[in-house]
Amino acid sequence: MAELTVPVVVMLCLAAAMAGWVDAVVGGGGLLLVPALLIGLPEAAPAYALGTNKAVAVAGTAVSAVTYARRSPVDVRLALRFGVLACGSAALGAAFASAVSKEFLQPLIMVLLLSVAVFVVARPDFGTVPGGRTAGRRRQAAALLTAGAGIGFYDGLLGPGTGTFLVIALVSLLHMTMLTASATAKVVNVGTNLGALAVFTAGGTVLWQLAPLMALFNMAGGWAGAHMAVKRGSGFIRIVLLTVVTLLVARLAWDQWWA
Template identity: 40%
Template sequence: MELSTLAILALVAFTAGFIDAIAGGGGLLTIPALLTAGLPPHLALGTNKLCATFGSATASYTFYRRKLFNPSQWRNALIATAVGALLGAILAHWLPSDWLNQFLPVVVFACGLYLLFSKTPAAPPTTAAAIARGRQWPQGLTLGFYDGVVGPGTGAFWTVSSLLLYPLDLVRASGVARSMNFVSNACALSIFIISGQVAWLLGICMGLALMVGAFLGARTAIKGGAKFIRPVFILMVLALTARLAWQHWFGLT
């Protein structure tokens, strides 16, 4: 891969990490970018999991260190997410490349539209109530499985669903999302490593850039977010995925 292409992908990863730590959806940018750079779909998914693990680890540790995520309250969700991600990554490994080439733009485009037009649920009036543990199993299995198969938008889906299901404010819901995202990324990555579907040099370079973006983004989120970035980011994602769909569905460039 040319040095200029590597630099562009690293810049994309930095942007994705920053946005992902604030509102989720970083994979909406990195997966189309990897596909546009010419990586086969399985290799793009595996490489994306490698760089995403860097970013989600940084962001989740930031929330944990600031006491905005308590692992003991979310034990069921952590286990369920790990199981779901492993099963999802195994399924993704066996899906034909042609299916993924046509399937990925659809999923990314649909998630982008959802994130563009959806509104973040209001936080409950109090956050002192206990966290329900039974709800964590279906939530973790479903979102973990989705992250293992594809992944774009998982962080945002975790944030929104956690606000709907538990007495959390937006910052703590973001802490849950970052932590669960790290678990599902790491578990799915292990499957892609075993199957040899990771471009290590590219993934590490993008991962380091994504870590820096996630480090800055997590602090921005904790301070109140930067919501004005989100519409521009999602519109850019939609344009990129529309190009991918045009290329893979109609054979045009």
């Protein structure tokens, strides 16, 4: 890999800060950070972009999770249960990452994301008001399997849109508002990032000479994003979610058919 230059480092740090903000509000920070790493480090293998992204993101999501927990209603015990399960699932997904065809998965992800966008647009009150009832054990178990095991595995396997999928799953299955779902998703996302990072670190695909500095900027962006989300509420998060889904679908379509 070529030696890092100051302009490249500055660009990557700014991208890390922006990714931290987006990730804190609704997830999807990898949409910004992974492409930035691929552009800034053209001679590095893609695995280094994925591994370094996890090393950076785990810091930002941790700051976001703590900020949310202090300023918004979060069931910390429930969130930790999700996070622990997601950690193991993400590690398993990362171990299988090299064996999966992106050509198969990316169109499937685009369909899922478009379905999410249509669903949210068709239901303007989705996630903006509480569901009015407590989720029962069956729904909690379904949420654990979906948001903990399933999405955790996906995050280790591929990654784009993990935070968005977590928010939608938590709102749909546990009747959370967008704000509470985003807060809970941050705790779960810490688990998925740690699980995947352990595998990438073992494989030697993390650029540790770069990741700590980018992590500081990611943490700053995550702190700012979490504060803004708490202040602006679920309606603001809903708008950001639809924007991120649109950009993520466009990015995946570019990778699939035009890149």
